Amino acid sequence: MTIFDLFNTKLGESDSQQAIASRREAFRQMASIGKMTAAAMAPLGLSALFATEAKADGNKVLDVLNFALLLEYLENEFYIKGLDSGVIPAGSDAEKAYMQISKHETAHVELLKSAISASGGEPIDKPGFDFSARGNFWPFAMYDDFLALSQAFEDTGVRAYKGQAGNLISSGDVLTVALQIHSVEARHASEVRRLRKLKGWITGDERGQGMPKATQPTYDGEDNLMQGGLDVTNITSVGPDGITEAFDEPLTKEEVTAIATLFIA
Amino acid sequence: MKLDTQPNQRIGSAPETNSARRSFLKYSGATLATAGLVLSGCKEFYDYIPKEPGADKVNLGSGDVGILNYAYTLEQLEAAFYEMVMKMPYHGMSIEEAIILEDIKNHEVVHREFFKAALGSDGIAALAFDFSSIDFDSRESVLSTAKTFEDLGVGAYNGAGKLLKSVDYLLIAGKIVSVEARHAAALRHMVDTDPTSFAGDDVIDKNGLDRALAPQAVLEQAAGFIVNKINANNLPTS
Numbered sequence: 322m323t324i325f326d327l328f329n330t331k332l333g334e335s336d337s338q339q340a341i342a343s344r345r346e347a348f349r350q351m352a353s354i355g356k357m358t359a360a361a362m363a364p365l366g367l368s369a370l371f372a373t374e375a376k377a378d379g380n381k382v383l384d385v386l387n388f389a390l391l392l393e394y395l396e397n398e399f400y401i402k403g404l405d406s407g408v409i410p411a412g413s414d415a416e417k418a419y420m421q422i423s424k425h426e427t428a429h430v431e432l433l434k435s436a437i438s439a440s441g442g443e444p445i446d447k448p449g450f451d452f453s454a455r456g457n458f459w460p461f462a463m464y465d466d467f468l469a470l471s472q473a474f475e476d477t478g479v480r481a482y483k484g485q486a487g488n489l490i491s492s493g494d495v496l497t498v499a500l501q502i503h504s505v506e507a508r509h510a511s512e513v514r515r516l517r518k519l520k521g522w523i524t525g526d527e528r529g530q531g532m533p534k535a536t537q538p539t540y541d542g543e544d545n546l547m548q549g550g551l552d553v554t555n556i557t558s559v560g561p562d563g564i565t566e567a568f569d570e571p572l573t574k575e576e577v578t579a580i581a582t583l584f585i586a
Numbered sequence: 587m588k589l590d591t592q593p594n595q596r597i598g599s600a601p602e603t604n605s606a607r608r609s610f611l612k613y614s615g616a617t618l619a620t621a622g623l624v625l626s627g628c629k630e631f632y633d634y635i636p637k638e639p640g641a642d643k644v645n646l647g648s649g650d651v652g653i654l655n656y657a658y659t660l661e662q663l664e665a666a667f668y669e670m671v672m673k674m675p676y677h678g679m680s681i682e683e684a685i686i687l688e689d690i691k692n693h694e695v696v697h698r699e700f701f702k703a704a705l706g707s708d709g710i711a712a713l714a715f716d717f718s719s720i721d722f723d724s725r726e727s728v729l730s731t732a733k734t735f736e737d738l739g740v741g742a743y744n745g746a747g748k749l750l751k752s753v754d755y756l757l758i759a760g761k762i763v764s765v766e767a768r769h770a771a772a773l774r775h776m777v778d779t780d781p782t783s784f785a786g787d788d789v790i791d792k793n794g795l796d797r798a799l800a801p802q803a804v805l806e807q808a809a810g811f812i813v814n815k816i817n818a819n820n821l822p823t824s
Contacts, residue, residue, distance in 0.1 A: 553696065571757065
């Protein structure tokens with residue numbers, strides 16, 4: 322059962338799967354349209370390094386960068402709106418933490434847009450977001466919902482970047498930047514989980530106390546005990562919980578897109 | 587514990603090492619001849635050829651195996667550190683801190699055992715560590731060291747990713763590095779009062795990027811804790 326099914330069952334929206342599928346297709350097209358566009362001047366010196374590498378590996382790298390941009394758009398807007406809404410206790414440490422997270426997501430959006438342009442691609446436009454997921458969450462009115470979605474977005478982000486690393490292996494410097502974002506998302510995830518009184522790491526495929534069932538696709542598969550062809554339970558005395566916590570698992574682009582699409586208006 | 591410092595014979599590194607030695611011999615011969623040195627008085631010609639640099643060190647090897655041994659080195663260091671931490675908990679360790687540190691210890695032990703098993707006969711030996719600079723009874727000393735190790739681990743994996751050739755190994759490294767980053771954030775929260783420290787401006791740059799460190803820089807920082815001399819000369823550099 323995919324998250325589409327889950328949500329559609331819950332929401333009773335029989336036509337949304339098709340709508341989502343066409344939106345997905347639209348993104349896919351958007352991501353590839355810009356590939357032959359002339360490189361724009363990159364505002365950031367860092368992004369110059371993308372120019373040669375991304376071209377060498379063509380669409381694959383641009384697709385990854387635009388896919389990452391979609392996620393960063395989502396996170397960035399979520400935190401800007403959350404901080405504006407007053408849902409986070411004013412003056413709290415949590416508010417300071419979220420300002421830091423928000424700052425990073427804004428930087429990631431700018432960096433990825435520059436990188437895509439420098440690589441001869443065209444950054445996708447920011448879609449309209451519906452953070453209520455069609456009336457199921459009220460993150461800008463209810464702090465628990467804000468925290469829950471924040472955890473889901475960060476834990477999804479970690480898995481999303483991880484799932485794309487292999488597509489960047491021939492573009493070393495782009496890969497490095499992706500990894501540098503990936504570990505920042507993991508730091509965010511750890512902190513947000515702590516704000517929700519959870520451990521910073523994922524045990525088994527548990528989404529954690531208080532997380533809505535609809536967020537389960539973010540955690541499915543995290544209970545994997547096989548690494549590099551080895552059953553890790555056979556090589557350590559540490560129990561299965563510790564083993565699953567010790568390795569974060571990737572999500573495919575399709576799995577991540579399915580999750581993100583729930584929040585696209 | 588004094589360890590055998592002879593590098594293990596490793597499939598991945600052997601050809602490169604031999605060819606390096608061959609070209610060294612060739613070069614030395616040419617230099618000696620050019621210099622017109624009289625060799626007849628020598629006991630043995632080979633006595634005058636310096637030993638291969640670092641031959642008495644723990645050799646990480648080359649290629650992907652070398653990078654995995656580099657990761658194994660860091661995981662050995664972290665696991666040994668947290669084993670000490672939990673063997674002699676610092677004064678005033680709270681239950682919450684104990685739970686978190688025990689979890690982190692278990693994760694690092696899993697990483698260490700995983701690399702040991704995955705590398706098999708290509709793996710370096712168990713290393714010896716010198717933690718004499720750490721006061722294990724001091725919360726500040728333990729947690730600030732833990733923070734340093736986790737941040738270093740994150741930077742190390744981020745920098746090593748592009749040195750790997752195998753997509754499978756890259757994925758494994760990716761699965762581990764985000765857990766190290768989760769640790770780093772949790773420890774920073776424990777030891778620092780600044781509520782932004784979990785991803786503080788001291789480690790995350792203005793582009794929102796974590797650190798990516800080259801193996802040599804990482805090993806330099808770790809060297810003070812590792813008794814063995816680590817030879818990373820054959821690691822890939824790009």
